[in-house]
Amino acid sequence: MKILSKSYIALILAVLYVPILVLMLFSFNSTNNTGVFTGFSTYWYEELFRSAETFAALKNTLILAVSSALISTVIGTLAALGLDRMRSKLLKGTINSVTNVPMMNPDIVTGISMMLLFVFVGTLLGSTEKLNFWTLLIAHITFNIPYVMLNVSPKFRQMDKFLPEAALDLGCTPAQSFFKVELPCIMPGVVTGFIMAFTMSLDDFVISYFCSGSDFQTLPILIYSMTKKEVKPDIYALSTLMIIAILTLLILTNLSGDKGESLKDKLSDSASRMRERMQTRRAARASGKDGESQ
Amino acid sequence: MTRTSSKPPARKRAPSFATLAVAPHTVWMVLFIIAPLLFVAYYAFTDANGTPTLSNILALGDHTETFFLSVSMAVIATFLCLVIGYPLAYFIAKLSPRAQKIVILLVMLPMWMNLLIRTYSMMAILDDGGFLNNFLMRLGFDPVHIVGTAPAVVFGMVYNFLPYMVLPIHSVISKMDNRYIEAAGDLGCNGWQTLFRVVLPLSTSGIISGITMVFVPSISTFYISQKLGGGTFDLIGDTIERQFQNPATYNVGAAISLVMMILILISMAIMNRFSDDEGTVIV
DSSP states (O other): OHHHHHHHHHHHHHHHHHHHHHHHHHBBBSOOOOOSOOBBHHHHHHHHHHHHHHHHHHHHHHHHHHHHHHHHHHHHHHHHHHHHHHOOOOHHHHHHHHHHHHHHOOOHHHHHHHHHHHHHHHHHOOOSOOOHHHHHHHHHHHHHHHHHHHHHHHHHHSSSSSHHHHHHTTTTOOOHHHHIIHHHHHHHHHHHHHHHHHHHHHHOOOHHHHHHHHHOHHHHHHHHHHHHHHHHHHHHHHHHHHHHHHHHHHHHHHHHOOHHHHHHHHHHHHHHHHHHHHHHHHHSSEEEBBTTTO | OOOTTHHHHHHHHHHHHHHHHHHHHHHHHHIIIHHHHHHHHHHHOTTTTTTOOHHHHOOOOOOOOHHHHHHHHHHHHHHHHHHHHHHHHHHHHTHHHHHHHHHHHHHGGGSOHHEEEEEEEEHHHSTSSHHHHHHHHHTTOOOOOOOSHHHHHHHHHHHHHHHHHHHHHHHHHHHHHHHHHHHHTTOOOOOHIIIIIIIHTTHHHHHHHHHHHHHHHHHOEEEEEHSSSSOOOHHHHHHHHTTTTGGGGGHHHHHHHHHHHHHHHHHHHHHHHHHHHHHHOOO
16 A cells, blocks of 8 residues: 555656656757657757847846735735734725635636726726736736735734734834834745745736736746747747746745745645635635634 | 733724725725726626627627536546545655655645646647657557647646645645544544545545635636647637737627636535535534
8 A cells, every 4th residue: 555655646746747857858959859859959048048039038027026026025014914903803804805816716817807907097098008017017916915915914923912012112103113023023924925926926927918018028928929839949948947947946945044944834835825715715705704714 | 811001002003003004905906906807897798889788798608618618627627636636645644744745845846837838848748749659659659649639638737737636635634633543443444434434524625625726727727728729629718818819809708707707606605615514514
């Protein structure tokens, strides 16, 4: 039984990873054949680096990911703080439920709903490029905020409630108490929230696809338009680089801070994310129930 | 509840600060979550000139087949994910804590890679002139035509969304009190009876969570069906995507999206009810 269960795990993992490994292998193929490996070369990487389009998309993706992660971290952290202090369970439950709508809705619905808003407002304002960097930024901030809140809210719950009270007693203004006492306490959650928002933004295709204009292309959108044309290994090369970048990012986040803790955190974070999703669905049904209560 | 002397002043000042802190988020939510959804409803019930009409909703009759195909494919993919994912989650939970961490990380890792890349690499492998067929031909077998068939699309969904099924189930099973399983054994259950009468009912919440997390992206996908369906399979996602290529058909697209959203909400409500009922039966 032990051997059987272990080989089952190994089999599924193999199915998950073989396509990715094959893709990485063929990015080094010397011809544009995607079925037979004819020899090692870095031709497709050179081809990729010759294209100005790739660099523009890379730059756009990074600008968008950093700015949307920063803004959503600020808005999300403030919201988590406010919700933690909020007395009205009904209001709290409602805000939590609405916050999680972009997580529950299919991406395509989130994408087209915002696109319709942008197009409608753009038409009213009479602008020629209705979808641009700013609409894309708004869309990314919107779907990032819930991820920040999911990481920051538990830190507020774990924090000693008497700490800010003590700070206020000792003469801090609420703002001072926030920056000097509470922020250091919740910082791990804020950092994880920022990184998660950053990765979500890097990775998003569907929402970006509907909310971006022709003048601002991100890497996933570039990959999409490349895969619409003929199959060429330069997409493999680009994909390989993106996979390596994501891997590096994940390893770096695990190395920073104390090792065992951050890895465990990440795992329990994703588990609590799912649990919280479930609970919000329940809360949405029986409105008035607190979305966060266990 | 304990009261301290310091509480009243804090209570007096804190709410205004709390309201202030939530305000940007609330405004953002109203503008960019609630308003867009209202726009979907507005577009669904008006024509291109903005005059109210029901024709978009009535035109949905043309897409009945698409809806049916999408729902059945998503249901099959979700079912397969459950059948493949549950044993996987169960076996992982039986590993040593150290091994569990590593394997779960390995299951999660593909989730961080772009869906486009994962689907595209799958297509490259299964394609008629792809890696798998070249491999088969070298071994002396006949090539298999996979890309462009319904199983390929379903397989793509299972491949992409399996981690969403495994993770919540694993999280429930690994937290399960082992004494229940021991007690079942003591009371004479064999391995299968323990699994079906104790472990499975206790992991319902994880299963329900996994089902929704696989079903929602499966029913709304358009990239997987485009690439692995070879353009022969039109799912709801594809239909919606096509309507939004041209401003003249935004209204029809909005109507389809609205119906899909309602469909998903209804199935979620049924599922949650089901999980609650299960819960009371067990307790």
